Amino acid sequence: EILYLKTTANLSTGGTAIDVLDSVHPANVHIAERAIQIVGLDIGGVDIVAPDITTPISENGGGIVELNAAPGFRMHLQPTKGLGRNVAEPVIDMLFPPGSSCTIPIIAVTGTNGKTTTTRLLNHIMKFVGHTVGMCTTEGVYIKNRLVYEGDMTGPNSHKMVLTDPTVDMAVLECARGGILRAGLGFKHCDVGVVTNVSADHLGLNYIDDLDKMARVKGVIPEVVKPNGYAILNADDERVADMADNTKGNVIFFSLEGKSNPVIKEHLKSGGRAVIFEDGTFCIMKGKWKYPLVEAKEVPITFDGKAIFNVANVLAAIGAAIGMGVKNENITAALTTFFPSFAQTPGRLTMMDMGNFKVLVDFAHNVAGYEGLAEFVKSLNPGRTIATLCLPGDRRMEDFEEVSRIAAETYDEVILFEGYERGQEKGYISSTLQKYLIKHGMDNSNIEIIIDENQAVQHSLDHAQEGDLIILSNYDITGIHKRLVEHKEKLEKEAAKGVKRESRLY
Structure with a gap:
């Protein structure tokens, strides 16, 4: 049984x-x-x-x-x-087919200023040529251009979110100083490493108290470039140019100074490649050979070449795209379709026409950033200028004074607000800036302190007059954009009502 x-x-x-x-x-x-x-x-x-x-x-x-x-x-x-x-x-x-790479291509971008714009521009270029891109920036982690995690996502844990996502085939990763010092990188090697510049920012923090030490931190990126990869380095910045000695990869220099730059001269003599800005045109060079790529007036984020710091960012992005094997015609097409807007460059030199006046938004937060912004504002030959101004509380006293000097020489009126206090008592940031603004020639009657960031922005909008240029260097990028859109809609409705009232009088 x-x-x-x-x-x-x-x-x-x-x-x-x-x-x-x-x-x-x-x-x-x-x-x-x-x-x-x-x-x-x-x-x-x-x-x-x-x-x-x-x-x-x-x-x-x-x-x-x-x-x-x-x-x-x-x-x-x-x-x-x-x-x-x-x-x-x-x-x-x-x-994992035999002989194929077990990792996706990685473009790593670092530097004091310009890294977020360069990262976003490279994301646009690589998406334009058909890649499914994962991107890390100071605004968050993006997968296929969709924000999946909001916040300052420029450290190794954020990089891993992109590198472990099964849907992406290309990673464009912004790498900030803080993440590198705290936990290193989220990858061992990269295919292309970009260093935009090294200038005074965050000095005095984490034992990094001079520019040479800061350059050592940023220099980690070219050091991890693969032997068959490319390090994209700023030839106009001596500390960045010297990083070429510490990379195993090939080097592509970029320069605003063009062929007059001695680093570019020597590099081209040895048959190297460079990207330069000459006579208003972005050019690719190899040895004695020069290929004019596209004029600055055709690249929207340069504002006809007036935004010099964005010209430099475009040069860096072109070099990185070359390193990734993107064809020249595709680089050109991508550059001409990348616009300064909240959608593509949130908080990074975007202009909004409010009808009678204009608003310029830029996330300037250090001396070099404010210098570049001031240079751009002056190139516009504006009427009256009103700027919101702040600086993170952990900056050095010399940084507060230098930013105040730049503002006093550039703007007619300044509204001080506070954000990123970083251990300082309320009122410290605004009072320090006010002291140095007055020292450098601004009358106290042209300085207003409104601690709340959003209220400061609203005050500048409410008091704007015809022909004014409002410059907002604010931290709440999304919130400020929403406020600008609402204010513009309000002005448009008021203008429409005014037209109707006039038509009834006739």
Whole structure:
């Protein structure tokens, strides 16, 4: 008499694994393969119940009872009886074909200023040529241009979020000083490493108290460039140019000074490549050969070449795109379709026309950033200028004074607000800036202190007059953009009502 203890034959319930692969009829193999493909699986297990597997199941009454999307390997690797089969190898070979790279291409971008704009521009270029890009910036992590995690995401943990995402085939990663010092990088090597510049910012923090030490931190990026990769370095910045000595990769220099730069001269003599800005045109050079790529007036984020710091960012992005093998015509097409807007460059030199006046938004937060912004504002030859101004509380006293000097020489009126106090008491930032603004020639009657950032912005908008240029150097980028849109809509409605009232008078 037979007593059935289980009605199933699973290995987990005591079943026995016997390898019979060599005796399976080819017709049964064919139907199993077709079943897997029909349901759209790359890997699958097929459970067949049949009186005899050596004959076609279509003839002996057998059939498929189950398809498994995650089949077990143990019964095949170590059967109770029969020959063990290495079923894992073809699966691994399919997922990681022999000879192919086990990682996606990585572009890493660092520097004191310009790294976020350069990162976003490179994201646009690589997306333009067909890549599915994962990007880390100070605004968050983006997968396929969609914000998936908001915040300052420029450290190694953020990089890992992109590098472990199965949907992306290219990573463009902004790498900030803080993340490098705290935890290093989220990758061992990169295909292209970009260093935009090194200037005074965050000095005195984490034992980094001079520019040479800061350059050592930023220099980590070119050091991890692969031997067949490219380091994209600013030839106009001596400390950045010297990083060429510490990279195993190829070097592409970029320069605003063009062929007059001695670093560029020597590099071209040895047959190297460079990207320069000459006579209002972005040019690629190799040795004596020069290829004019596109004029600055055709690249929206340069504002007809007036935004010099964005010209430098474009040079860096062109160099990185060359390093990734992007064709010149595709680089040009991408550059001419990248606009200074909240959608593509939030908080980075965007202009909004409010009707009677204009608003310029830029996330300037250090001396070099305010210098570049002031230079751009002066190039516009504006009427009255009103600027909101702040500086993080952990900056050095000399930074407060220098930013105040720049503002006093550039703007007619200044509204001081506070953000990023970083341990300082409320009022410290605004009172310090006010003291130095007055020292450098601004009348106290042209200085107003409104601690709340959003209220300061609203005050500047409410008091703007025809022909004014409002300059907002604010931290709440999304909130300020929303406030600007609402204020513009309000002005447009008021203007429309005014037109209607006038038409009734006639």
